[in-house]
Amino acid sequence: MLEINNWIDYNHPPFLSQVDVSDIQIISFQLTGIENCSIWFRSMRVALLGRNMLGMVDGTCKKEKFSESMWNHWENINAIVLSWIMNSMAKGLLEGIKYASSAQVVWEYLLESFNKVDGSRTYNLHKEIATLPQGTTFVSVYFSRLKDLWEEFEALVPAPGCDCLKSREFVVYL
Numbered sequence: 651m652l653e654i655n656n657w658i659d660y661n662h663p664p665f666l667s668q669v670d671v672s673d674i675q676i677i678s679f680q681l682t683g684i685e686n687c688s689i690w691f692r693s694m695r696v697a698l699l700g701r702n703m704l705g706m707v708d709g710t711c712k713k714e715k716f717s718e719s720m721w722n723h724w725e726n727i728n729a730i731v732l733s734w735i736m737n738s739m740a741k742g743l744l745e746g747i748k749y750a751s752s753a754q755v756v757w758e759y760l761l762e763s764f765n766k767v768d769g770s771r772t773y774n775l776h777k778e779i780a781t782l783p784q785g786t787t788f789v790s791v792y793f794s795r796l797k798d799l800w801e802e803f804e805a806l807v808p809a810p811g812c813d814c815l816k817s818r819e820f821v822v823y824l
Contacts, residue, residue, distance in 0.1 A: 665702060666726070666727060666730070671730070673733070674734070674737065675734070675737045675738055676694070676697040676698075676701070676734045676737075676738065677690070677693040677694060677697050677738050679693075679738075680738055680740045681738060681739045681740060681743060681760070681764065682740045682743075683740075683743070683764065684764050684766060687760075687764035687765050687766075688765070688802060688806065689802075691760075691761070692805070694734075694735070694738060697734075698731070698734075703727070703731050706727060706728060706731040706753045706754065707731065707735075707753050707754050707756075707757035708754070708757075709754055711724075713725070713728075728751075728752065728753050731753040732751075732752070732756060735747075735753060735757065735760075736748075736756075746759065746763065747760075771806065772803065772806055772807055775799060775802060775803045775806070776803065778799055779796065779799045779800060779803065782795065782796055782799065
């Protein structure tokens with residue numbers, strides 16, 4: 651268990667700075683559904699990581715890891731992270747989570763509900779990559795759009811993490 655002596659430094663997972671308040675939106679857009687969930691999850695993950703709060707949603711910073719004297723502080727942090735998540739969602743999506751009390755449970759629910767990779771999305775991305783015209787746009791604009799499509803495709807269909815023959819074939823295919 652982690653014990654804290656009257657103060658928490660900024661490297662400690664349940665550290666709150668003066669700007670970490672519950673009524674802010676930590677990313678610049680809202681989750682609207684499956685159509686923007688990939689970029690929303692990535693943006694939220696980066697924002698939470700930058701605030702040293704990713705552990706509140708990925709399960710590495712559980713209440714039980716702290717001494718009982720820290721549980722109220724942990725609950726405060728959880729409530730703030732939960733409010734950040736709720737503030738970055740379209741109002742219509744709040745129905746499924748409005749009574750939730752755990753940021754981790756909400757995060758997992760949203761992943762399960764919206765972070766779906768279906769064949770039609772990957773097919774359409776692949777098709778869009780293959781047929782993307784430059785037209786009259788600058789090469790830099792065309793390249794940026796193409797790069798965005800490739801990065802989304804790679805995020806949806808990550809390469810296998812082993813060094814087996816299938817993995818090498820897949821990397822060559824990409």
